[in-house]
Amino acid sequence: MKLFVLKKLNFCRIAVFSFLLSAAFSALQANDTDANAAYQEGLEKYAAGQYYPAAKQFLAAELLADSASLKAEALKETVNSYRQAKMYYKEFECVERLLNYYPSFIDFPKMVDREYEIGDEYYHGYRDPEFWALRWVPWLTGPDRAIEIYEKALKHAPFASNAPQAKLRAAVLLIETGKVDKAMEFLREIIKQHPDSPECKYAYLELGNALFQLSQKGDGDGKYNREALEIFNAFLTKYPTAPEGDFVKKCLLKSKDINAQRLLGMAKFYQRIGRTEPAERYLNDVLKQYPDSLEADKSETMLAKIDKTYVPEGFRPEVESRNQSFKQIPIPPEASPIMVVPENSDGKWLLPIRDLGIGKKDEKASK
Secondary structure (H helix, E strand, C coil): CHHHHHHHHHHHHHHHHHHHHHHHHHHHCCCHHHHHHHHHHHHHHHHCCCHHHHHHHHHHHHHHCCCHHHHHHHHHHHHHHHHHCCCHHHHHHHHHHHHHHCHHHCCHHHHHHHHHHHHHHHHCCCCCECCHHHCCCCCCECCCCHHHHHHHHHHHCCCCCCHHHHHHHHHHHHHHCCCHHHHHHHHHHHHHHCCCCCHHHHHHHHHHHHHHHHHCCCCCCCHHHHHHHHHHHHHHHHCCCCCCHHHHHHHHHHHHHHHHHHHHHHHHHHHHCCCHHHHHHHHHHHHHHCCCCCCHHHHHHHHHHHCCCCCCCCCCCCCCCCCCCCCCCCCCCCCCCEECCCCCCCCCCCCCEECCCHHHHHHHHHC
16 A cells, blocks of 8 residues: 555656646747747847847847748848857857758858858958957957868868868968878868869978978888878979979978988898898888988998998989078169268268269260
8 A cells, every 4th residue: 555655656746747847848938929029129239230239139039939941040140240240250150050950041152151251261360359348358369260160161062162272271270280180181182182273282382391391200111201202293293383393302302311311220220130131122222212312322331331242333313402592682772863971082071972973974885
């Protein structure tokens, strides 16, 4: 009997709890009437120039609405309000919601283009105010969101017309923040997917330079160095007259030095443990593959000591300078009729005198 009473009490408790939960849910459940009221209030604030409060009202309308069409319209107005308030990251978040949840109610390409535009704003230095009430304080700004915005825009439209530029800019920012592996993924995508774009040229340069820097910090099996050599050679083949060609050629020579140095180090290791056969093989690799490297002479000398029958080759390419050369442009002369320091005056002239150009006229006449 006691057990029956306890079961009945538990059943009553569950029933009461379910009723209260249902009543609370019904109270919280919105309808389009409340949403329309919030929407109209948002329109009034927008018309009065109160864009940030208007965005809050439109967000409330989106939350209260039942129909998907009204939710989408409320979000569209939220996007416009945040754009007018110059709160671009909040605008971006609303654009993302439209793209992910209401794609059939919007102009999809136009919205994706807007995401790229917001990413460009951040790339050029724009930052959202950290606090709306303190937006007048110039240094109270939020973080840089450019990488996040570019990545999400690229997921929606990876082959858009402005995708190569977005990938290149995102790669540069990722390199600056130390995320080199992710940056190289973007650069490889540009080279593979957008070979005819203007950004492809700079993707080659950025990728080659990133690989070259990584190869200098311990490359293990030389993976980074080999890819750097491929990228540099591909750049010179595709852009033979590019002004960056001299820089690439110097990096190419330095990359060969790094690989040759790695092979020479392995040869020295095998020589120390008494295994001359693999040491000779690595030294020969240096001489055959990298004859113009800085390590070629050392490898040849070492090989001659190990193998007494080795005869050095009579000719090897000249070792070029690894320093980049720059074109010297002299400062153009400035024509002036005033001689501030008259020649052969021994400082006797206190005032500047006018240059009559007599000597120049005589030179022209003699010619």
